Amino acid sequence: MNITTFITFAGGIGLFLLGMRLMSDGLKVAAGPALRELLARATKSRLRALGSGALITALVQSSSAMIFSTIGFVNAGLLTLGQAIGIIFGANLGTTLTSWIVAIAGFNVNLQALALPAVAIGMAGWIAGRGRGVAMGQALVGFGVFFLGLDVLKGAFTGAEGMFALAERAGDGPLRIGLFTVIGALMTLLMQSSSAALAVTLTAAASGMLPLPAAAAMVVGANVGTTSTAVFATIGATSPARRVAAAHVAFNLVAALGTLATLPWLLALAKMIAGHDGPPSTLLAIFHTLSNLLGVLLIWPFTDRMVAMLERHFGERERDPAVPHHLDRAVAATPRLAIDALVLETGRMGGLALQMARSALSTGTAAGDDTGLQRQQRTIESLGTAAIEFTSRVNSGGDPEVDAALPDAVRVVQYYRAVAELALELARMPLPSPAPPAQLATPLQALQDMAAQVLAASDPTTDAPLDRAAIDTAAGRFEQVYQDAKAELLRAGSRGMLPATSLVRMLDRISMTRRMVEQACKGGRFLARLAPQPAAI
CATH class of the missing domain: 1.20.58.220 (Phosphate transport system protein phou homolog 2; domain 2)
Known part of the structure; x- marks a missing residue:
């Protein structure tokens, strides 16, 4: 990879992350108290919590933002740990929408024709709007910048076939799968966004630079890497925040282990659903959804035990009356x-x-x-x-x-x-x-x-x-x-x-x-x- 390609690649990731941040922040502010009321009413059962977590994460396009909000709801006494865990499971399902957006729009649509009007209209609302109109304008700008970043990433991969030459050197079998799982996790850790790591992975696979099994392993790694955001947020956080983050980590680890153990069969199922001639990006979007569904199926029967175990742990802060029990950075956001x-x-x-x-x-x-x-x-x-x-x-x-x-x-x-x-x-x-x-x-x-x-x-x-x-x-x-x-x-x-x-x-x-x-x-x-x-x- 030459320096020009690297700068283009880094700039594309930067635009993608900026778009995600603007879109997520704008939608959260535009939702206002509606998000609070929706979660309060939609978590009467764990199944409804699962559905509301998936829906809201799909709308705000950030599982990390959803996890932070859930931690805030638990700290504020609006959700129990059991309800929060249902939302976390749903948030991991909802984040798969990013893969579908990249797979469907990223390779079948003129991205600039979609992005530039969104930026123009969004900036008009951002500058001239009032109240929630400003937030909606910000979200629309983020939507446009999101697709501009994706378009730049596509261009960066053109003619950069050597970027993932490691795929050939690693050989076949568990070694390559393990290596690319680690690469996916490290990418997410560095960019602090599983969506950005998934966009890179899907774009590389669509450009023919990554074989499908290696790309699938990177998708699994991205899911594991996204837990780092929640883990970092719990440094010095309240006990409820640490319990929610632990549940998030547990879900992603179970989903990753289950997916890696059944990787060939999940890829075969994804091909069957998409048709054997489906493009790699679509296959990976299906695979990503199947992986998180598998995680829910594996961990769902043990949810009550998980809640009981977590309630017994992380209580040292609660035992100190001089330490706040409800205030931390996640809530302040x-x-x-x-x-x-x-x-x-x-x-x-x-x-x-x-x-x-x-x-x-x-x-x-x-x-x-x-x-x-x-x-x-x-x-x-x-x-x-x-x-x-x-x-x-x-x-x-x-x-x-x-x-x-x-x-x-x-x-x-x-x-x-x-x-x-x-x-x-x-x-x-x-x-x-x-x-x-x-x-x-x-x-x-x-x-x-x-x-x-x-x-x-x-x-x-x-x-x-x-x-x-x-x-x-x-x-x-x-x-x-x-x-x-x-x-x-x-x-x-x-x-x-x-x-x-x-x-x-x-x-x-x-x-x-x-x-x-x-x-x-x-x-x-x-x-x-x-x-x-x-x-x-």
Whole structure:
């Protein structure tokens, strides 16, 4: 291969990858909340999850994007691991559409005549459109660039018969099959796109540069190589993300081993379906589909066991309360899912903060050991920092709801951090000495009981969703009880029933309690506004 051919080849791959990225990103943004609702409604059974995964992956033309979205749905609590695994199986089926596009359109259509109008119309929508029209324009541009890249690849293979001379040197048999499987995996690993590796493979086979068995082995390798994207995404990711990625890897390995073990028979079946005179690109598209179907058939009976096994593993992050359980890069890439994940994480943070508040209210002495409260406060600080950093990584894509929700999420974090700080201060406050007279016990106990009721109404970790009206009602009742207790304390102090030092300490305690309850109420109100309506799953 000379330098000109290499540059053309590399440029064709670059255009192909750019087109795939533009098309996938544009379609995801254009879909907006529809993608979330579609998956929520289409995963009531594992079979429906399989179908929806295949359909959506075929539409967005990226199995990696679908895997990332699925990880986000699991992190955001919208899908169970079992439902997610069904979607993953379907995503691997849906990605075979790329092979069919390359096989059918790539060699039977004037690609420039198809690509250039798409780029022109798409750019017009991208520049002049509004809202989702911009995203659809971007997707259409990506569609055109996708075919331009494919056209350049075709040209690069013309007269470059020596590019895959390794096929002849490797001989026949398992050695050559294994070698080209590794080549397919490495190509996908380097390009981070199985679709691009498949396009290269199908184009090379159609140009006569690759014998059919070697090309089929590269298709298998591309399927294995695509798991690298999911594996890289799980570095430092949440436990649910790692479980989903492990399921993706397991499926592709099972499909690859099953395909390689039955390679001659699958190729024979592909020829039978296409007709023995079918072009190599069509045969490989059929083979690719058969390979992934075989993977589904092999692994489907063991899905429940896989779910149970994965649930038992990758739980070390979940055991550390200071580590976010729902936030990672995969979720941040999809704005609506990022908000769902923030609701879950800040809700978990709020539960810890309110637990601290209850402990502080029941503390009997300032001389007690507050090591546990300090540890909880550090945990809340760590979660708050992670949540705020996460909001800065979320790209709203111009979605006004996301733009409004992100500042609210930061407010919620700050309110719960304040609850934790106030709870620690309250627990450390010295109790009055001597103790207040008996007639003050009733209003002070009423204040503590009412504070507990407000914290219960504001608790985001209960089964019932937060109710802003209920929080407001409880907060209003607390304020009345607080004013009554304060009036009784001032009355007792003015009559000499309570020493000045004890009066000041008691007033400080109830004031601190009031501030803590107010911050908890604010956190609950904003979190209730932030939380989406639960989808029917």
